[in-house]
Amino acid sequence: MTTSRGPAPRTGPESTAAGAAPAPAGDATALLTRLGRSWTWIMGSAVATLVPGVLMLVWPDATLHVLAVLVGLYLLVTGGFRFVAVFGRQEHGERLPGLLLAVLYILAGVLCLRNPLQTIAALSLIVGAVWLVSGVLTLYTAVVAKDLPHRGVVLGVAVLGIVAGIVVLALPTESARALTRLLGLWLVLLGLAEAAVALAWRAALRKAGTADPHSPAAAT
Numbered sequence: 001m002t003t004s005r006g007p008a009p010r011t012g013p014e015s016t017a018a019g020a021a022p023a024p025a026g027d028a029t030a031l032l033t034r035l036g037r038s039w040t041w042i043m044g045s046a047v048a049t050l051v052p053g054v055l056m057l058v059w060p061d062a063t064l065h066v067l068a069v070l071v072g073l074y075l076l077v078t079g080g081f082r083f084v085a086v087f088g089r090q091e092h093g094e095r096l097p098g099l100l101l102a103v104l105y106i107l108a109g110v111l112c113l114r115n116p117l118q119t120i121a122a123l124s125l126i127v128g129a130v131w132l133v134s135g136v137l138t139l140y141t142a143v144v145a146k147d148l149p150h151r152g153v154v155l156g157v158a159v160l161g162i163v164a165g166i167v168v169l170a171l172p173t174e175s176a177r178a179l180t181r182l183l184g185l186w187l188v189l190l191g192l193a194e195a196a197v198a199l200a201w202r203a204a205l206r207k208a209g210t211a212d213p214h215s216p217a218a219a220t
Helices: 026-035 039-058 065-087 092-116 120-145 149-170 176-207
Strands: none
Touching: 039 065, 039 176, 065 092, 065 120, 065 176, 092 120, 092 149, 120 176, 149 176
16 A cells, blocks of 8 residues: 655756756666656556456456465565655655565565465465555554645555455455455455545645646655
8 A cells, every 4th residue: 555645845857956966867766766756656556456456356266376476466566666655755764664564565475476385374364464564554654644635545545454454364264266356355445545545646736736747746
């Protein structure tokens, strides 16, 4: 789950003050910062969540091996999105929760792909733990962020993640088909919620009078 904050002053190559030297075009940090503050990056993360969710719902008879691969890829891709989004944070001290979350997603994805034949209980434990921690960290960000727009939407995403994590952890499934339907449903719900966050962030940028839809927006 990606959370965004209020419109921040422009930073990066296109936002130098008068007389200041522009940031080098090849500055990787500046590029990551611009990407992390873009509402389209949040939307990309939402799509990365929706696609595997839809695949699981339309293909419920997938074997445990296929399910583990789909979940692993989802976790890896989402971890990559969250890692880049960390650079969109305005304060360096606020990047730690997002960085921890990105590392958690990536490690969980590697674990799923490294051992795709693991048991259903193990796969449920991995996904449930990731969603629960993700929801808690997103909730923390929503509470402490001073200029968070559409706080209600972000809080809703956080609560949804926490509930999803608890449900998956508390209700162990007995078959790959049942787990596929459960994970697919939650991924679709989380993806739609994250898409709502992206659209809310886009609206916040327009309300602030930002002409460039890709202008910086801090995210975790």
